[in-house]
Every structure is written in structure tokens, then in C-alpha cells.
Amino acid sequence: MKKIVRMLSILFLLSACDMGSNLSPRTDVQEYLNSGDDIGLGQSRVILDNPIILTGKASLSRTYNLSRLLSVDPYDITKGQFLEGGCAILPSQRVCIENPSDTNCTYASINRECFSILQNEYATKISSVGGRWTYEPSTTEFWQVNTYYHMDRVVSKFVNNMNDLYLMAQPTAPAGMNYKTAIPATLISGEKNWWSDSDKNLRVFSHCDAKDNAYFSPSKFALCFGYDSQYSNMWWVQDPSVIYHEVGHAIIQTMLNLRNVASNLAQDNRVDLGTLFYDEAHAIGEGVSDYFSYFVNGRTHFGEWALGRFNSLSRPMSEDDPIHATGISTAPDARLSYPRYVNYDANDPTSNTEDVHAAGQIVSHYLVALTMDLESTCNFSTDSTTNHNLAVTYVVNLLAETFAELGDLTAKGSDYTAAGEYPVNLNEVHAREWILKVNQITYRNFFQKFAKYLFLVFNQGSRCNGTSYPIDNIEKLLDQYGLLLFKSYNENGNDKTTGHTGTSTPVLTANRLHTVLVSKDFIQLAQGASTSEIYIFDNRKNMKEALGSLIRDGVITGISPQIENDLPYNNGNSQISPGEFIGISLNLYNSSNTTLGGVQVLANDWDHFKNGMPCNTFADQFPLDSAGAANVAGESVPSLTPGDCNYIAQNNGLSETGDVNDVKDPLYPICMVQVNEANSTRWASQEVFREKIMLEKMNCLGGLNPDGTKDTKSCFIRAIPGADHSFFSKIEPLKTWGETLATSTGAPDFHHSNLIFFEVSPWIPPGTTFNCRFRVRFSNCSDCYSDPADTDDYLDYEYSGPKPFKILHHQFIVID
Amino acid sequence: MKKKTLIATFLFAVIGSVLYWQYLNKFETQKGPTKRETASIRPTLKPTPKQQPIPDKGFKIAPKKQIKSPEIISKGMPLPPTRRLTGAFYNSYDVGSLQMMNEEDPKWKDKLHKELKRFQREDTKVKIKNIESLIEVTSKNTAKFVEVVEVSFFVSDGYRSSYNALVDSDSGKIIKIWNRSVPENRKKYSLTFKR
Structure with missing residues (x-):
């Protein structure tokens, strides 16, 4: 046949x-x-x-x-x-x-x-x-x-x-x-x-x-x-x-x-x-x-x-x-x-x-x-x-x-962009990271840009046989392919100063008949007595193979010398132990009636701490004030003070004044540690935990900061740059990704792109509890790229913070 | 007079003793804690199953040195033929205060090769081709010696991959990667989760 x-x-x-x-x-x-x-x-x-x-x-x-x-x-x-x-x-x-x-x-x-x-x-x-x-x-x-x-x-x-x-x-x-x-x-x-x-x-x-x-x-x-x-x-x-x-x-x-x-x-x-x-x-x-x-x-x-x-x-x-x-x-x-x-x-x-x-x-x-x-x-x-x-x-x-x-790594987007303005990719220092990870190229932003130029070239002027190409044609055809994923053409770009001025032509909602945008509230970690929130991969052979592949394909630049060559601590028990190199895949569940497409999970450093303490100003309000949350008394919402929980770093954690030593709003790794005090426990940064157990800086996992000093922020659990984000093609309604991609065995085949890879320090005392705050979004999301009631896109720097994402926590105990 | 002689003799003996101990029997400097001693401060850890090697120089903090030839990084001056400038601050650094964060190690390529082979099978070949030597200006007052290379992998099953990398001229560590090869048939590594 x-x-x-x-x-x-x-x-x-x-x-x-x-x-x-x-x-x-x-x-x-x-x-x-x-x-x-x-x-x-x-x-x-x-x-x-x-x-x-x-x-x-x-x-x-x-x-x-x-x-x-x-x-x-x-x-x-x-x-x-x-x-x-x-x-x-x-x-x-x-x-x-x-x-x-x-x-x-x-x-x-x-x-x-x-x-x-x-x-x-x-x-x-x-x-x-x-x-x-x-x-x-x-x-x-x-x-x-x-x-x-x-x-x-x-x-x-x-x-x-x-x-x-x-x-x-x-x-x-x-x-x-x-x-x-x-x-x-x-x-x-x-x-x-x-x-x-x-x-x-x-x-x-x-x-x-x-x-x-x-x-x-x-x-x-x-x-x-x-x-x-x-x-x-x-x-x-x-x-x-x-x-x-x-x-x-x-x-x-x-x-x-x-x-x-x-x-x-x-x-x-x-x-x-x-x-x-x-x-x-x-x-x-x-x-x-x-x-x-x-x-x-x-x-x-x-x-x-x-x-x-x-x-x-x-x-x-x-x-x-x-x-x-x-x-x-x-x-x-x-x-x-x-x-x-x-x-x-x-x-x-x-x-x-x-x-x-x-x-x-x-x-x-x-x-x-x-x-x-x-x-x-x-x-x-x-x-x-x-x-x-x-x-x-x-x-x-x-x-x-x-x-x-x-x-564009210059972040100008055009030779005709005004000096000091960066409408794309945050700025020239962070453009690469924005393009490849933080605001990476997806169906959503690709077709938004493509539609913008289609609109500018053909809807304006008389290139279409002496007339303009109808905007309805642009939008309806994209919609038929489920690609009308954006609410405006965003001609004004995403610069922190000019990104909400100028023109941002909205898409006609009447033209969105087939493309369905869904709130990020509908993506969750799977729950249930016999369900895991995450899948942990620590089989030694598989992880060695994964490392070899990630290096061969240029996904990562290398791993810490604290992780030994033969991965001798990888015991394949699907739990997290000191000294291991592991892959984690979130067990994501779609609680909506619409298929979610292009689901991304980010585990890179982001702006969620204040003065070394975790902010609890997000939707889940974690952790409690009594459990070590940063003090936000007196903060305005939004705040104009760098470093505040309600302020988002505008230069992705680097200095905003040009003085490299003047960093007021640094980024922090996604994982924090539970620290036991005399009469209580609190959540704290890995740096605080390091000082508490008096571990020398040289024994930390992290690489080098740009100024050559040792990175101690990700001392114990470190998402490997390059492999600190994962991607899932789609999740069908009322299913997990695993159920969506289930094979004849009933389980999905995971590929390396479905996993985020972590190094686990050999110096972690067994019994230590960690909490990791992953950020998740997807391409047909209604509130990941703009406010729900707004049509203009978020500014680029906002992707350093919580707003464009659904924050999903996972807690785990490092066992011996 | 006798009293003065005794005092002088006493002083001579004391001084002589000090000199004797200082120059003939050297004082031992106090050593810092060894790795084993450091390990002992983890009260709840059981002994590790195998000896931990002392980390190599990979994470040695690079010494800060003033550039000996200021004309290398002065704006408007002709650049040395061996190294151009790159990095986000290549045209906005503070003239005269740029500190090199590393040194050039002639064995950087060997270090890189060793790191790239670290998780590869024995029969996988790795080739490193020098492209260009640069100075990466990492901030307004720091820079480092770096190398642009092409890395190629040849796996025994015929799979090939290649990319360009920016490498630290001292540690041999890769700083960033670009120009990754695009194969039509990508090598798939499927994982099945088992409890």
C-alpha cells in the first residue's frame, strides 16, 4: 500500500x-x-x-x-x-x-x-x-x-x-x-x-x-x-x-x-x-x-x-x-x-x-x-x-x-537603532545566553519576528502588486498552522527603557481561531501517591555516555574536577548521593484541555534572592518568613531598589553602574539548602551552608567567576552550564509528558534534551535537604511573554526574574 | 668592669644561640591543614571508599598581574600581531588598569585534550586545531589570554562532530563554544527510567 x-x-x-x-x-x-x-x-x-x-x-x-x-x-x-x-x-x-x-x-x-x-x-x-x-x-x-x-x-x-x-x-x-x-x-x-x-x-x-x-x-x-x-x-x-x-x-x-x-x-x-x-x-x-x-x-x-x-x-x-x-x-x-x-x-x-x-x-x-x-x-x-x-x-x-x-549579539537588531538602546537579546554582554537559553529561539518568537517583517514589508507600501498584503492573510495563515502564538508584532522591541514605548501592533483576536494560548498556571509537577515529581537518572554507564555525548556535541564545556572520571559514586539507585553526576527530568503535568507545545525548563541562575536569603514574593510564597525568607518589609511593588525581592536585575546579575565591583543584585543558583540552627531550620544559600560546615572554597563545585575568583554559590549542587535547561516537544491535555510520549512499553524514551544535568558535591553531608526552584514556560503560553491583560511583550531583563515563568519546586534529601 | 664583662659575655652567648638556631637549625613554618585534616571536619561523613586525589591546578585562582607592556591594551595603539582583543568590553575597558587574570601556559593544549578525552571511549579520537590567539577583555579592568580552536571528535562508529571553542590559555578550560556541526542523523541516546 x-x-x-x-x-x-x-x-x-x-x-x-x-x-x-x-x-x-x-x-x-x-x-x-x-x-x-x-x-x-x-x-x-x-x-x-x-x-x-x-x-x-x-x-x-x-x-x-x-x-x-x-x-x-x-x-x-x-x-x-x-x-x-x-x-x-x-x-x-x-x-x-x-x-x-x-x-x-x-x-x-x-x-x-x-x-x-x-x-x-x-x-x-x-x-x-x-x-x-x-x-x-x-x-x-x-x-x-x-x-x-x-x-x-x-x-x-x-x-x-x-x-x-x-x-x-x-x-x-x-x-x-x-x-x-x-x-x-x-x-x-x-x-x-x-x-x-x-x-x-x-x-x-x-x-x-x-x-x-x-x-x-x-x-x-x-x-x-x-x-x-x-x-x-x-x-x-x-x-x-x-x-x-x-x-x-x-x-x-x-x-x-x-x-x-x-x-x-x-x-x-x-x-x-x-x-x-x-x-x-x-x-x-x-x-x-x-x-x-x-x-x-x-x-x-x-x-x-x-x-x-x-x-x-x-x-x-x-x-x-x-x-x-x-x-x-x-x-x-x-x-x-x-x-x-x-x-x-x-x-x-x-x-x-x-x-x-x-x-x-x-x-x-x-x-x-x-x-x-x-x-x-x-x-x-x-x-x-x-x-x-x-x-x-x-x-x-x-x-x-x-x-x-x-x-544579533550586538543586541541592536538594526543599524538604525538609537545609541544605548538594545531592543533584542538584553545587551551585548548577555546576548549569547539570551539567544541560546534564557529567551531562546522557539516557534513563538521566531514566527513573531517573521510576522513582524511580513507585516512591515508587505502590509505597508505597495509591494503586493501595487497594494498591501492584508494583515488578515498574515494572521489567518499563521493561525491555521497554530503559529499565531504572539499577541502583538512587538515592533518596539524589548529594551528596558523603550520596550514599552513606540509601536506594538496588536494581533486581532478574531483571527486566533485555531491557535490556543494557555496560562502557565496549568503546568504542574505530577502529583499522586505512586507518582514521582521528578525522574532521577544516575546509572553510571548511562551518565558516562551522556557526559561523553554532551561534550562531543558541544552542549557543555566540561565538568568539575570534583566529579571523578569514572563516576564511581553513581550507584544507579535513582536517588541523589554525594559525588554523583545526575540527570533530572521534571515529571510535568498539563492540567488544561489544550496541548502545551515547546515546554522549556530552566535551571540556570536567576534573580530570586536578597542579601543571600531566598525571596518569598512569588506565587507560592515559599519559604515562610520564619523559615529564612528575605525581609521585604518596606519594599514597594515593583521596587526601584536593586537587590530587593521586588526588583528584577536589569543586567542579569552584573553591575548596573559599569563598576564591576558594584553588584547589588546578583543571581543565585536554583537550589537552596536547609540549614539546621539550634532551635529551628531555615532555608539558605549554598554559600551560607558552606560557611556553616566550614568547607574550604577550593572544594566547591562551581567554576570561576568572570573576575577569576572561585564560584562558591553553587558549591554543592550545580546545574552544568549548557545542560542547565531541558526541552519537551509537547504535553497533551490532562497528561504528563511521559504519558504523551509513551512507547509500547508504557514509558517514554528520554533523550538528553529532556534532562537537566547536575553535579553533586562529594562533600555534602548525607541527610542534607535541598530545594530547587525550576522555572518553566512553553510556546503557546498566554502569560509567559506578556502580562495576561497586556499585548506588549515583557522586557528582556524580566527573563532574569520570575514573571515569565511558572516556578516549580522540588525538594530532595541527599542520601549516603 | 667585671660586671660589664659578665653582661657582655651573657649577651654574646644569647645572641650566638639565637644565630645558631636560626641559621643552622631552620624553624619549621606551620603547615596548613592537609586534605585529610580538612576531611576530618565533616563530622557526619563516613570514610570515603577510595582516596580522593588532591585537585589539580584547574581551579587555581589566577594571579593578578599588572601588564608589563601597557601598549598591548592601550586604546588607539596598534594591537600586537599575535593577539587581538575580544570580549564584551573589548572597546570599553579602563586604559592602564587592565589586569591579566591568567598566564600563557605552553601546555594549555595538552590540558584541553586531556579534559576532552575524559569521558570519551578509548578509541574516540580528538583533534584540536589552533585558529587564533586572543585577549578576552572580561570586564573594564580584567582580561585573560585565550585561544580560538577547532575541536573535532571521530567516534569509532563513524559519527563525527566538531565545533569552535574559546579556551583559557592557562588552564586549558573551554570558556565557550560555537559553530557546532549539524548532522542530519543525530546520534540518539535513549534513556529509560527504572526505579
Whole structure:
């Protein structure tokens, strides 16, 4: 049945796509050799798409002779000696290889190379044969040439796109058409339209030693296309849609760091999209990368050969793809919506696992639907000369604006932000932490930013066929996908001084029919006699494996030397003992009637203490005054005095006056300790407990403060930076996350992204009681990003405090 | 006269004795508590099952030193060819009062390698490639020597990962990470909770 569906989907797609006559299913079986007088200098025949699309056969044999798929006509590759592609835009940047004085030739600059093709990282570059690239398809050289052709398609299209974006976004655009853009003014003149750290050249390895895998490595600035481990002659480069997807990751990295590169920040000032095994930032990256395949070939399916043929992993990008389960369609009530379909796999609708590729499908489907709506509403068409689809161009431009602002480590968000103002990511000191954790990129803030630019670019001015693109179109389509997760477009940003002034256009509540926002009150720790509030993972083998993985994937930078190499204290009893390295997963319960999406748990330091004592000014009023709570007598609500419980640190715990020694409102770790006094017990900071038991500072877990002194605040229980937050895809109504993701065994599979990892000091006296205050929020939350009755977003500094979160406590005793 | 002679002799003997003890038998300085002695102040702990190694230099508090060459960090002065400035305060530090919080240790790379291998299988290879040496200005009056490196892991099952890291030039500790690789098939480590 699946084969029939796959065949039908292929035939459907072939009838829908418009890629030129050479891409129609071949009716003749004559084999073409990659030779002949018709192949000019710098040319080659190529294989224009993946074998399944070209043959129309969904069950194409892996032994099929791919040389039969050579194009009838030859195509331009390069007249250069090597397979090196350029991306110069301005005439001044173009140097013609044939004639250096000719600045108008079609071949890109040799001093502005953007990518080069090699077989693998150890190989040497191949050269043309008598000026022609006439290698046979049975050779790895041919596939390098073919890869070059497809790389040039996507890179040229993107770079030209960026040029269009630059022209559209500058203040010189006609009045009523210009807007406050995130695109740097030096985009073109400074050659910032492509990754421009020390090595601008994206190296593409067509036959990489990567089993069942392909990689984008930003540190090497390289793409690596591997092979199928079961079928040795099947290489991922044989599927151009996979090439476009992987380049999509490189393009995203470029867009995310546009402002960081343009600001000439040193190269350690770069950000990634997502950090955990599963988080929504990663999912967005996968969905946008899928869209880049559509960006090039206009096809709403991806990876038919490399992923689909032998592994059933190809992905649709539109609800009318026959591969979809019954009930999913382009009807407003039947879209692939968030968070319902966040774990949906079209190839196996019964599966229910957290996977960024599955979650990313919601993004790709929305982007394709938006593209089609722009085409029809604004009467955009394909330019016959450039084959440039205007709607696709604009969508990619909107993505560039969105990523550029979200990833901005200068925290300015635009070249046109006033001095001293930081509308995004708190400020330049804390921007990285905000982007990756505290206010990390999720479906909520990504689509809010995207919608803002869609609103600014298309609703204002006359870009939509001489009129404006209706705001209802913007909001209704987002709503159909469950992505109308924000209450305003937040044009005024989140600066502490200006974040509530200026314009913040509210979303029309009448347009929110499918997206349901839920109060954070409805998320709780599971309760019950036979229920655990948390899951504790301390099995030695598992935790060693976890540590190895967290370090390999760059999630954490390392752990304390107080924790021994072999984890000898990890006893696997699911309790917390001195000397252990553990993972904790909160057993979260959704008490509402709506699915909660994108649930995040934070265990990083935050502003909840005053003068070393815990504040009890939060909803749960813990601890009691008699149990050691900070004295709040005389505090106004809110307070203007740094350090008060009712004051939120405005510089995330650092000095607010510029004097590094003048810190009045420091942050504290989430875990506090019960200290036994002569006649009472009280809750106190770990530092107070350390002094009480007279433990030397050198025996504390914590690393070093920025000034080089030892961190004693997290002396005994320390959430490891990087692994101090966890993510859950969704929690269904009246269920726990575990019940939502239960497997056939009845229990869920936990991944490292579902756990927060802690070090437990070997110096803790057994019997010591701790209380940890976790902060929790989720993407479709009504009161996590603004006050319940308000539409304007919280200011960035407020994410150092309690307001945007539900605070969940867990107490535990450290046993021997 | 006799009395003066006796006093002089007595004084000579006293002084001579003091000199003898001070220079020929050195006074022992009082030692601080050893790790075992420190351990003994935990009244409720049972003896640990194995000997605790004394922590290595990883958490040694970096000495504060005035920069010997002020022109390295003066604003407007040409930067040394070996190290550029980075960090949040790279263009807003207090000239003349910047203190280096660490020293350059030629073995920083070995320390880093050891730390990265710490929880890896024996057959996992780790490669560290130097990219650039920098000075990170951590506040208006503190800075440290740091290195930008590329770290690559090669697991025996074929899995690869890589990233860039900023590393302390003294301790070899990683300060921050970026440019993490993006694989299509991520290595899954599923955990099942067992009571």
C-alpha cells in the first residue's frame, strides 16, 4: 500500500512541477555519454534531479545505471581550472577568468570564491579535461562536477536574493516602502552576503566518510555528503534536493550571524541555531532547510532518492502530498498545525518521537503555503528571464531579516537603532545566553519576528502588486498552522527603557481561531501517591555516555574536577548521593484541555534572592518568613531598589553602574539548602551552608567567576552550564509528558534534551535537604511573554526574574 | 668592669644561640591543614571508599598581574600581531588598569585534550586545531589570554562532530563554544527510567 502511495505521490509531484522540458520523465532509454562536440568549454552534461524524479519510478532499483539520466544538453559549469564557485554581486567584485578587464562576463570572481568541490577532505582538486568537465557518471569526478552544478544553482540564487533584499531594505527605498531593517548596510559593499570569517570558501565534500549521514560543519565551513551503509553505490550527492537542504543549513548560519559578521566582532562572537538534541530552534533550522530545496526546484517534497527510496525518510512540504495521513489537508481546519503535529512523521504516522525533522515540517509547510498565498494574492509570477520566483525571493528575504535580528549579539537588531538602546537579546554582554537559553529561539518568537517583517514589508507600501498584503492573510495563515502564538508584532522591541514605548501592533483576536494560548498556571509537577515529581537518572554507564555525548556535541564545556572520571559514586539507585553526576527530568503535568507545545525548563541562575536569603514574593510564597525568607518589609511593588525581592536585575546579575565591583543584585543558583540552627531550620544559600560546615572554597563545585575568583554559590549542587535547561516537544491535555510520549512499553524514551544535568558535591553531608526552584514556560503560553491583560511583550531583563515563568519546586534529601 | 664583662659575655652567648638556631637549625613554618585534616571536619561523613586525589591546578585562582607592556591594551595603539582583543568590553575597558587574570601556559593544549578525552571511549579520537590567539577583555579592568580552536571528535562508529571553542590559555578550560556541526542523523541516546 505504501508503495502505491509513494508511486502516486511521485506521479502527482511530477505533474505539478515546472522545471523545464529536460526534467520530464525520460521516454527514451538512449544512454548519453558525457562527451561530444556539443560540449563547450567549461561545460558538462549533468543529472538535473534525483533518479526517482527523472525516471518517474518510485521503486527505482539501486543498480539502475545513472548515466542514462544525463541531460540531453550540456550546461555551464566553470571555465576555471578547478571546481570553485563564486558569489560576487557588484561588478567591481567580478573578475572574469577569461578576460580580467571584462567585468560583465557571466563567470564569477576568482577572488571571491564562495565554494569549492572536493571528493573528501583529503583529496586534491580535480581539473577540467581539455577545458571541459567531461567525466563519466560512473566516476567520482563526475559527481563532483554535478555537485558543483547544483551548488552553483542554490548559492547563486541565494546571493542574488540577498542583493534584492539589500535594495529593498535600505532607507533609500521609497517613502512608505522602507522599514527598520535588520540587514546590515555593509551587506554588499563589505561582502557580508556570504559567510565571511577567515575562510569564505564553503568546501563541499561529495564523497565523505559519513555513514548514513550528511553534515554541515560551520567550524570547518564544510558540507559532507556521506553514503548509504546498506547500498554502497548510493551516495547522498546523487540527490540534489539533499544538496539544497544542506546548503540551507549553511545559509541559515550565514543569516543568523549577518549582523555579528558585519559588526566585525571577533570570530568567537557567533551563534548557532539550537543547542540541544531536540529543541524548537533546531526544528526551525530543519524546516527552513527543507524549504531551501523548494527554493531551488519548486517541488514540495524533499529527498526522494537519498532519504526516501531505501530509508523512508523523505519529507513532504505541503498538505496535499499523498504521503500524508488522512485528515491532513490544505483546508483551514486541517493544516499540519502546531503543537498537535509536532511529533508527526508522514512516513510513519503512528510514531510519536521527538525529532527535529518531524517538528520542522510544520515550518516548511507554512513557508510553502505562504509562498503560494503571496503568489496568488500579490499576483507574483516567475520571471521568465531569470526563472526567479518573486514570492520565493521575498520569503527568503523575510527569513534573512528574522534570523539576522534574532541572532544579533550586538543586541541592536538594526543599524538604525538609537545609541544605548538594545531592543533584542538584553545587551551585548548577555546576548549569547539570551539567544541560546534564557529567551531562546522557539516557534513563538521566531514566527513573531517573521510576522513582524511580513507585516512591515508587505502590509505597508505597495509591494503586493501595487497594494498591501492584508494583515488578515498574515494572521489567518499563521493561525491555521497554530503559529499565531504572539499577541502583538512587538515592533518596539524589548529594551528596558523603550520596550514599552513606540509601536506594538496588536494581533486581532478574531483571527486566533485555531491557535490556543494557555496560562502557565496549568503546568504542574505530577502529583499522586505512586507518582514521582521528578525522574532521577544516575546509572553510571548511562551518565558516562551522556557526559561523553554532551561534550562531543558541544552542549557543555566540561565538568568539575570534583566529579571523578569514572563516576564511581553513581550507584544507579535513582536517588541523589554525594559525588554523583545526575540527570533530572521534571515529571510535568498539563492540567488544561489544550496541548502545551515547546515546554522549556530552566535551571540556570536567576534573580530570586536578597542579601543571600531566598525571596518569598512569588506565587507560592515559599519559604515562610520564619523559615529564612528575605525581609521585604518596606519594599514597594515593583521596587526601584536593586537587590530587593521586588526588583528584577536589569543586567542579569552584573553591575548596573559599569563598576564591576558594584553588584547589588546578583543571581543565585536554583537550589537552596536547609540549614539546621539550634532551635529551628531555615532555608539558605549554598554559600551560607558552606560557611556553616566550614568547607574550604577550593572544594566547591562551581567554576570561576568572570573576575577569576572561585564560584562558591553553587558549591554543592550545580546545574552544568549548557545542560542547565531541558526541552519537551509537547504535553497533551490532562497528561504528563511521559504519558504523551509513551512507547509500547508504557514509558517514554528520554533523550538528553529532556534532562537537566547536575553535579553533586562529594562533600555534602548525607541527610542534607535541598530545594530547587525550576522555572518553566512553553510556546503557546498566554502569560509567559506578556502580562495576561497586556499585548506588549515583557522586557528582556524580566527573563532574569520570575514573571515569565511558572516556578516549580522540588525538594530532595541527599542520601549516603 | 667585671660586671660589664659578665653582661657582655651573657649577651654574646644569647645572641650566638639565637644565630645558631636560626641559621643552622631552620624553624619549621606551620603547615596548613592537609586534605585529610580538612576531611576530618565533616563530622557526619563516613570514610570515603577510595582516596580522593588532591585537585589539580584547574581551579587555581589566577594571579593578578599588572601588564608589563601597557601598549598591548592601550586604546588607539596598534594591537600586537599575535593577539587581538575580544570580549564584551573589548572597546570599553579602563586604559592602564587592565589586569591579566591568567598566564600563557605552553601546555594549555595538552590540558584541553586531556579534559576532552575524559569521558570519551578509548578509541574516540580528538583533534584540536589552533585558529587564533586572543585577549578576552572580561570586564573594564580584567582580561585573560585565550585561544580560538577547532575541536573535532571521530567516534569509532563513524559519527563525527566538531565545533569552535574559546579556551583559557592557562588552564586549558573551554570558556565557550560555537559553530557546532549539524548532522542530519543525530546520534540518539535513549534513556529509560527504572526505579
